Ligand code: SF4
């Protein structure tokens with residue numbers, strides 16, 4: 439069964455598997471319809487449409503048909519195809535023309551995404567040109583329900599969130615990207631081939647971004663979950679062995695604030711394959727074995743892998759650790775949403791009986807018993 443998570447504080451609930459429609463661009467309508475039908479059948483309710491082309495937008499809208507109001511569209515503002523197939527534009531008349539075209543097909547847009555804010559130039563193009571004002575007005579006028587943005591750069595994404603404008607973001611998250619230094623241009627790195635030698639443990643800027651999102655109630659939808667397929671490829675994986683699709687999904691879905699992974703499925707079979715994640719056991723989703731083959735920069739820090747389960751007291755240890763990490767960012771100002779997530783757990787830190795079985799299983803020497811006690815105290 440599909441699961442749904444709230445996207446930050448938007449009040450909207452996204453299926454944990456979403457459909458990134460990019461790979462449907464250029465495909466025959468029959469294939470697009472069949473893929474979208476399969477997505478709807480398994481309960482997918484969030485679709486990313488960043489593609490600027492008229493034909494693909496029309497085909498997606500046609501394939502959704504009467505289901506438009508049952509799903510959420512993540513539609514991008516500033517995505518054009520003026521100079522090349524996919525282009526970033528901040529020129530307002532052009533931006534408006536492309537976005538109005540998107541509205542023509544979908545009526546309204548659930549998440550109006552300020553497209554591709556990765557660099558200083560992107561930031562200025564959005565916040566110093568009237569672009570952001572245009573997006574704000576779209577929301578005031580009801581053309582978009584929520585403001586979001588997309589980025590691959592953790593430092594820039596942090597800056598955008600701190601403007602207070604967006605309610606959610608589409609960010610590139612996978613295990614390999616999280617091991618790269620924050621300043622790396624991930625798209626060119628992807629293009630050249632992911633390189634294990636560049637990994638330096640979890641990049642602190644990325645980790646801080648995810649916890650900031652959780653703290654501020656900014657929901658994350660995820661792109662590049664599979665690293666453009668490289669993480670699951672025997673030939674291209676940067677790890678000693680490839681991850682599975684489910685393991686990549688689980689990695690992204692276990693980061694703080696993540697609501698949904700937008701997968702680029704292009705056939706019914708790929709949708710059904712991704713849906714297998716929903717019925718898998720924790721062992722099948724566990725990605726921690728890959729991390730053990732890397733230089734051990736993880737000691738003592740929870741990576742939310744779930745390898746420590748099962749707990750005889752029924753505690754979801756990774757979640758307790760996650761909320762504890764967020765609370766520790768600023769113990770005097772723990773957001774109410776984090777308190778409420780913590781208190782919503784069926785069993786929490788106070789239930790720990792100190793059996794130690796989790797610590798024996800944890801590959802990263804996390805002081806779990808101490809963490810459970812710390813969480814119990816902090817959240818009491
Ligand atoms: S405590 Fe260890 S095993 Fe458990 S989720 Fe954290 S890192 Fe993984």
Ligand code: SF4
Nearest residue numbers: 749790791793794796
């Ligand atoms: S030590 Fe506590 S958290 Fe760990 S398995 Fe035992 S009861 Fe669960």
